[in-house]
Amino acid sequence: MKNPLDSILGTIISGVILTLVLYVFIKNFILAGV
């Protein structure tokens, strides 16, 4: 599989996916009981 960071588009898509993953993690784990 090609490294997504080898292209600009792959880098941007990876950044957007990471943003969503972190957001879901924060909402469901760190802020779950608040």
Add this chain to the structure above:
Amino acid sequence: MDYFPAIARWLHIVAGVTWVGLLYYFNLVQVPAMKEATADGTAAGISKHVAPRALFWFRWAAIATWLAGAALLGPHFNDAFSLKPEFVAIGVGAWLGTIMLFNVWVLIWPNQQKILGMVKATDAEKASARRIALLASRTNMMLSLPMLFFMANGLTHRALIGL
């Protein structure tokens, strides 16, 4: 003392724009330009006159951004880095920014010195340095997206996005 956070925020944004602006310049302009310039034999101008200057402002703006951000967090520095719920958005942004600062000084700058001939390196070492520097730079571009989402949006639109 009310002036202190205002000045720290201003410096954080000015230095951050310089840092991330140059990061995007490297990824969107210089790296693709170098490929074409190498092909037609004009890459030396970029390597000699442009890249060292861009790297100078890039790496020092990274330090200035982090220090101004730390000053802005002030007594909440530990709250942010330990991801306390009320500081979680800015805390995630601060962690991502810290990883980016590490990449600049530990991976990008030492390898760029080899690529640009500032320190001696064999052709094999230069080839390896090119790959490491590119991936570290692309990693920082990728991390900049969630970093800006959590730092900027997490602060101004935290109610909207529920942070």
